[in-house]
Amino acid sequence: MKVTIFGTGYVGLVTGACLAEMGNQVICVDIDASKIERLQRGEVPIYEPGLEPIVRSNGAEGRLGFTTDAVSAVAHGEVIFIAVGTPPDEDGSADLQYVLSVARTIGAHLDRYAVVVNKSTVPVGTADRVRATISQAVESRGVEVPFDVVSNPEFLKEGAAVEDCLKPDRIIVGASSERAVTVLRSLYAPFNRSHDRMVVMDERSAELTKYAANAMLATKISFMNEIANIAERVGADVELVRQGIGSDPRIGHHFIYPGAGYGGSCFPKDVQALERTARSHGYDARLLAAVEAVNHDQKAKLFELISRHFDGQLAGKTIALWGLAFKPNTDDMREAPSRRLMEALWQVGAKVRAFDPEARAETARQYGERDDLVLCEHAYDALQGADVLAIVTEWKAFRSPDFSRIRGLLKTPAIFDGRNLYEPAAVEAAGLAYYGMGRGRSL
Numbered sequence: 001m002k003v004t005i006f007g008t009g010y011v012g013l014v015t016g017a018c019l020a021e022m023g024n025q026v027i028c029v030d031i032d033a034s035k036i037e038r039l040q041r042g043e044v045p046i047y048e049p050g051l052e053p054i055v056r057s058n059g060a061e062g063r064l065g066f067t068t069d070a071v072s073a074v075a076h077g078e079v080i081f082i083a084v085g086t087p088p089d090e091d092g093s094a095d096l097q098y099v100l101s102v103a104r105t106i107g108a109h110l111d112r113y114a115v116v117v118n119k120s121t122v123p124v125g126t127a128d129r130v131r132a133t134i135s136q137a138v139e140s141r142g143v144e145v146p147f148d149v150v151s152n153p154e155f156l157k158e159g160a161a162v163e164d165c166l167k168p169d170r171i172i173v174g175a176s177s178e179r180a181v182t183v184l185r186s187l188y189a190p191f192n193r194s195h196d197r198m199v200v201m202d203e204r205s206a207e208l209t210k211y212a213a214n215a216m217l218a219t220k221i222s223f224m225n226e227i228a229n230i231a232e233r234v235g236a237d238v239e240l241v242r243q244g245i246g247s248d249p250r251i252g253h254h255f256i257y258p259g260a261g262y263g264g265s266c267f268p269k270d271v272q273a274l275e276r277t278a279r280s281h282g283y284d285a286r287l288l289a290a291v292e293a294v295n296h297d298q299k300a301k302l303f304e305l306i307s308r309h310f311d312g313q314l315a316g317k318t319i320a321l322w323g324l325a326f327k328p329n330t331d332d333m334r335e336a337p338s339r340r341l342m343e344a345l346w347q348v349g350a351k352v353r354a355f356d357p358e359a360r361a362e363t364a365r366q367y368g369e370r371d372d373l374v375l376c377e378h379a380y381d382a383l384q385g386a387d388v389l390a391i392v393t394e395w396k397a398f399r400s401p402d403f404s405r406i407r408g409l410l411k412t413p414a415i416f417d418g419r420n421l422y423e424p425a426a427v428e429a430a431g432l433a434y435y436g437m438g439r440g441r442s443l
C-alpha cells in the first residue's frame with residue numbers, strides 16, 4: 001500500500017521504516033529540512049537498535065522516502081499517519097497544535113479517499129477534532145472529498161522500538177467506519193499472520209486505551225517505589241518482596257522494579273495529561289496525582305542518600321555516575337532521573353564525572369561545557385578521583401562490575417545503586433558501602 005507518515009520522530013520514523021520493511025511504499029514527511037536531508041543520506045538521528053539498517057535497506061530499495069514536501073506526501077498516501085509531537089503545554093495538557101496543523105495540511109490538499117490515522121498519543125476526543133479540522137479545510141476549497149479518521153495508538157518502547165513495531169502484542173484500531181477498518185486490516189495483515197492482534201473499538205476508547213496502558217505501567221512503578229520506601233523503614237528488602245509478589249500471575253514480574261523513578265517522553269507526560277483530562281471533565285483523578293507525586297520524590301532519592309552519607313557536606317565532592325539516559329538502549333535524556341541528580345549535586349557545589357554508553361553527546365548538548373561535569377569515554381574513567389559511585393541507568397554493561405577495581409579508584413568507597421543491580425552483601429564483601437532502593441539498610 002501507499003503510506004504517508006507526518007513526523008519523523010521516534011514513532012513516525014519507526015512506523016515508516018517497519019511499514020516499508022513489510023513491503024509498503026512509504027513517504028515520511030517532516031518540516032525539519034536538515035533532519036530530512038540526513039535521513040535521505042541514510043543517517044538516523046536517534047539511537048534505536050535495528051533502525052538504521054532497515055531505514056537504509058528500504059531506502060536503497062525505493063520503498064522508503066523522505067521529503068519536506070507535504071503536498072506530494074498527501075497526494076501519495078492511501079493511508080496517512082499523523083505521528084507528530086504532542087508536547088505538554090504549561091498546565092500539563094497535551095499541546096495539539098502540530099497535530100491540527102497536519103490535519104489542516106491534509107484537508108488543504110486531499111483529492112481522493114484516504115484513511116487518516118492518529119498515531120501520536122493524543123487526548124480523548126482528538127480524532128473528532130482532526131476530523132472536523134480536515135472537513136473544514138476541505139469545505140473551504142468548495143470540494144467534496146471522502147476520508148476517515150482513525151485512532152491507532154502506538155505502544156512501542158524506546159530501545160526496543162523496531163521489535164515492538166514489527167511484532168506488536170496488540171494493534172488498537174479506533175474507527176467508526178467499516179471502510180477504514182478494512183483498509184487497516186489489509187495494511188496490518190503482515191503483522192497479524194500468527195494470530196489476529198487487532199482490537200477494533202471506537203475512537204475515544206482507543207485514545208483512552210493508550211493513556212490507560214501508560215498510566216497503569218507508571219502506577220506499577222510508583223507503587224513499587226512506595227513499597228521500597230516502606231521496606232527500608234521496616235528493615236525489609238524490596239527485591240525479595242518484588243519476587244514474592246511477582247510470582248502471583250495476577251501481578252506478574254514485569255514493571256515492578258523499584259528504582260530512581262520513571263522518566264522518558266511518555267510516562268511523565270501521559271500521566272499528567274490524563275489527570276488534566278479527568279479534571280477538565282470534572283473528575284479528580286487522585287490515584288494518578290499520587291503516581292506522579294511519588295515519582296517526583298523518587299527522583300530526589302539518590303541525591304538524598306548521597307547527601308546523608310556525607311552529612312550534607314557535598315561541596316567539593318566528586319560523584320561518579322554510571323548511566324545518564326532515562327533507561328538502557330537509548331540516548332534519550334528526557335525526564336531522566338540523572339538530570340535531577342546532577343542538577344541537585346551542582347547546586348550544592350559537587351562535581352559529576354559521568355559515563356553512559358550512548359547518552360554522552362545528548363548530555364553535552366543539554367548542559368554544554370561546564371567545570372562541574374566531565375563526560376567520560378569509559379565506565380572506570382568516571383571513577384578517577386571520584387568520592388563515590390551512583391548507578392542511575394541499568395545498562396547491561398554495569399551489571400557485573402569489578403568491585404575491587406571500583407574500591408581502589410573511589411576515595412570513600414560507596415555505591416549508590418539507583419536500580420538495585422547488585423547484591424548488597426557482595427558489594428560490602430568487596431569493601432564498599434552499599435546503598436540501594438528499599439534494601440532494608442539504606443536508612
Ligand code: UGA
Binds near residue numbers: 258260263266
Ligand atoms: C513507554 C511504554 O512502555 C510503551 O509501551 C509506550 O508505547 C511508550 O511509553 C509511549 O507512550 O510511547 P518508554 O517511555 O520507551 O515506553 O519506556 P519504558 O521502557 O516503559 O520505561 C519508562 C521508565 O520506567 C524508565 O525510566 C524505566 O527505567 C522506568 N521503569 C520501568 C522502572 O523504574 N521500573 C520498571 O519496573 C520498569
